[in-house]
Amino acid sequence: GENVEQHPSTLSVQEGDSAVIKCTYSDSASNYFPWYKQELGKRPQLIIDIRSNVGEKKDQRIAVTLNKTAKHFSLHITETQPEDSAVYFCAASKGADSNYQLIWGAGTKLIIKP
Amino acid sequence: GAVVSQHPSRVICKSGTSVKIECRSLDFQATTMFWYRQFPKKSLMLMATSNEGSKATYEQGVEKDKFLINHASLTLSTLTVTSAHPEDSSFYICSASDYYNEQFFGPGTRLTVL
Numbered sequence: 001g002e003n004v005e006q007h008p009s010t011l012s013v014q015e016g017d018s019a020v021i022k023c024t025y026s027d028s029a030s031n032y033f034p035w036y037k038q039e040l041g042k043r044p045q046l047i048i049d050i051r052s053n054v055g056e057k058k059d060q061r062i063a064v065t066l067n068k069t070a071k072h073f074s075l076h077i078t079e080t081q082p083e084d085s086a087v088y089f090c091a092a093s094k095g096a097d098s099n100y101q102l103i104w105g106a107g108t109k110l111i112i113k114p
Numbered sequence: 115g116a117v118v119s120q121h122p123s124r125v126i127c128k129s130g131t132s133v134k135i136e137c138r139s140l141d142f143q144a145t146t147m148f149w150y151r152q153f154p155k156k157s158l159m160l161m162a163t164s165n166e167g168s169k170a171t172y173e174q175g176v177e178k179d180k181f182l183i184n185h186a187s188l189t190l191s192t193l194t195v196t197s198a199h200p201e202d203s204s205f206y207i208c209s210a211s212d213y214y215n216e217q218f219f220g221p222g223t224r225l226t227v228l
Contacts, residue, residue, distance in 0.1 A: 032215045034216065034217070036219075041222075042221070042222075043207060043219040043220060043221045043222055044158070044207075044219050045219070046216060046217070046218070049216065089157060089158070093215055095215050099146060099163050099165070099171070100145070100146050100163075100211045100215050100217070101148070101160065101163055102148075102160075102217060104157045104158050104160075105157065106156075106157050107156075107157050
């Protein structure tokens with residue numbers, strides 16, 4: 001079945017610097033790739049997503065890139081701020097073919113150092 | 115984004131009792147609803163997927179007789195943990211998916227079984 005690997009498990013960056021989190025997926029039929037941010041004790045919140053017909057998507061300080069050939073996608077956060085500290089999860093889905101299930105990465109704990 | 119509510123947010127019960135958790139999509143019709151379990155510092159573990167009016171599809175290793183799911187309408191799904199035991203203590207989160215594959219999460223339910 002589909003497998004999603006996420007790296008690193010922990011990422012510590014200086015406030016103002018950029019952070020990059022990478023994920024790889026195994027099933028080439030995957031066509032939807034969301035990123036979620038989860039603060040301690042809270043629900044995961046969708047921060048950005050990308051579909052397989054697009055190579056890059058940007059929303060203010062957050063961007064996601066997708067390389068379908070290599071089967072990997074990445075989250076980029078620029079000008080990091082303390083409120084960016086959280087656990088970030090990537091996921092992959094085959095849409096209706098898999099009843100819209102998401103296959104989740106293991107998560108990355110992002111720490112923003114003041 | 116879309117709003118998903120989940121009740122109760124916290125529940126403490128005695129071993130052997132049953133607990134019902136409700137998940138509602140408040141401003142959209144959810145084609146599919148998902149139930150997850152999350153252990154501390156871990157990723158989300160999918161328990162089951164449900165479509166309105168049909169039986170839930172459970173993931174391998176999840177006991178369907180213990181975790182009863184009823185997807186009564188396009189806006190409501192319930193999870194009942196039957197005869198709960200301390201090992202069932204966990205953070206349970208539901209999510210609802212629209213036609214575009216995006217999943218929106220409820221705030222979660224912290225279950226503690228004494």
